[in-house]
Amino acid sequence: MTATFSFDLKATDGKARTGVINTPRGDIRTPAFMPVGTAATVKAMMPESVAATGADILLGNTYHLMLRPTAERIDRLGGLHQFMNWDKPILTDSGGFQVMSLSDLRKLTEEGVTFKSHIDGSRHHLTPERSMEIQKLLGSDIVMCFDECPALPADRKRIQESMELSMRWAQRSRDAFGDRPGHALFGIQQGGLEEDLRGRSAEALRAIEFDGYAVGGLAVGEGQEAMFKVLDFAPDQLPVDKPRYLMGVGKPDDIVGAVKRGIDMMDCVLPSRSGRTGQAFTRRGVVNIKNARHADDPRPLDAECTCPACSNYSRAYLHHVFRAQEMISGMLLTWHNLHYFQEIMAGMRTAIAAGAFADWEADFHAGRAKGDI
Numbered sequence: 001m002t003a004t005f006s007f008d009l010k011a012t013d014g015k016a017r018t019g020v021i022n023t024p025r026g027d028i029r030t031p032a033f034m035p036v037g038t039a040a041t042v043k044a045m046m047p048e049s050v051a052a053t054g055a056d057i058l059l060g061n062t063y064h065l066m067l068r069p070t071a072e073r074i075d076r077l078g079g080l081h082q083f084m085n086w087d088k089p090i091l092t093d094s095g096g097f098q099v100m101s102l103s104d105l106r107k108l109t110e111e112g113v114t115f116k117s118h119i120d121g122s123r124h125h126l127t128p129e130r131s132m133e134i135q136k137l138l139g140s141d142i143v144m145c146f147d148e149c150p151a152l153p154a155d156r157k158r159i160q161e162s163m164e165l166s167m168r169w170a171q172r173s174r175d176a177f178g179d180r181p182g183h184a185l186f187g188i189q190q191g192g193l194e195e196d197l198r199g200r201s202a203e204a205l206r207a208i209e210f211d212g213y214a215v216g217g218l219a220v221g222e223g224q225e226a227m228f229k230v231l232d233f234a235p236d237q238l239p240v241d242k243p244r245y246l247m248g249v250g251k252p253d254d255i256v257g258a259v260k261r262g263i264d265m266m267d268c269v270l271p272s273r274s275g276r277t278g279q280a281f282t283r284r285g286v287v288n289i290k291n292a293r294h295a296d297d298p299r300p301l302d303a304e305c306t307c308p309a310c311s312n313y314s315r316a317y318l319h320h321v322f323r324a325q326e327m328i329s330g331m332l333l334t335w336h337n338l339h340y341f342q343e344i345m346a347g348m349r350t351a352i353a354a355g356a357f358a359d360w361e362a363d364f365h366a367g368r369a370k371g372d373i
């Protein structure tokens with residue numbers, strides 16, 4: 001807990017790093033996985049359960065909250081932390097990514113993005129300035145620049161023009177963010193899969209100066225191999241002494257590969273969203289609990305896991321409550337998946353601090369079967 005925002009790099013092992021981000025609302029151990037709280041809730045989880053999984057920070061959702069119940073109402077009610085009963089750090093995305101993926105009838109100009117709400121069809125206008133205002137009203141501890149994330153595949157000209165627009169929006173975001181001690185503003189690198197464009201983007205962001213830097217524009221359909229190729233150079237283009245946040249990633253092996261390449265923070269809907277559909281991530285691979293072969297299985301999901309689902313219930317029970325569509329099904333599997341993702345992060349933090357990341361990574365990959373187990 002500090003009055004200001006700072007990043008303390010503790011140890012490195014190859015390109016992998018471990019450290020602590022100090023914020024007034026609490027410390028964030030890195031590498032960190034950030035669960036996603038879409039509409040002011042991590043679906044199927046109480047906030048104290050999210051904390052119990054080991055999460056130090058969670059994601060709020062600018063796009064959803066600006067539409068319902070609106071940022072102004074959350075501000076009047078004391079801000080997002082009080083509203084959702086989470087007193088640790090919250091990072092909010094800037095809203096642009098979701099506009100492009102969720103809303104219809106959207107129009108992109110130099111000024112910003114105009115779109116119709118997917119909830120009630122009302123018209124909205126998002127600009128760097130409005131995005132900073134919304135994230136400030138929410139009370140977010142880590143604010144993301146308003147950017148444009150182009151869908152891949154896209155031609156180089158489109159990628160370049162989009163990156164250059166995002167860099168102009170990054171300057172406007174910085175100017176509108178103002179001076180908020182203890183709160184951070186993160187820039188977002190764009191440039192698709194192009195090393196030179198990403199280099200120019202990183203230079204533009206460095207010149208503006210941010211408290212942290214995100215690698216944006218990835219996990220948009222390029223595939224793991226292409227993503228890792230970008231991650232082989234992109235983190236090194238960013239300041240070494242600031243946190244590096246890879247947006248929207250990912251599956252367990254994506255996360256491990258990203259940390260190996262110098263990433264400090266990640267977020268993904270996967271563990272919570274797939275938990276609700278019956279997909280469990282375990283140290284031996286993925287279990288689809290709705291599969292009939294689990295109906296009589298008295299064993300836990302993962303005998304080595306200490307989460308409530310694995311400590312107190314059989315696969316047969318989890319199979320039953322999913323088939324019966326009981327609410328506890330999503331609760332138990334979401335808790336398990338978030339617990340497992342945090343275990344991966346804790347394992348990497350310890351291994352990097354001990355200079356044993358390579359051994360940890362070998363053990364991580366050795367245990368994983370392909371397909372359903």
Ligand SMILES: CNc1nc2c(CCNC[C@]34C[C@H]5C[C@H](C[C@H](C5)C3)C4)c3nc(N)[nH]c(=O)c3cc2[nH]1
Pocket residue numbers: 036037038059060061062063093094095096097098144147148149188215216217218219220247248249267269
């Ligand atoms: C999945 N791949 C991917 N995601 C990406 C995101 C969103 C990160 N998650 C935040 C988010 C997004 C949605 C879903 C939840 C809640 C809320 C709305 C905030 C996580 C991104 N966000 C921004 N601003 N810029 C990107 O380039 C970007 C690239 C991504 N590539």
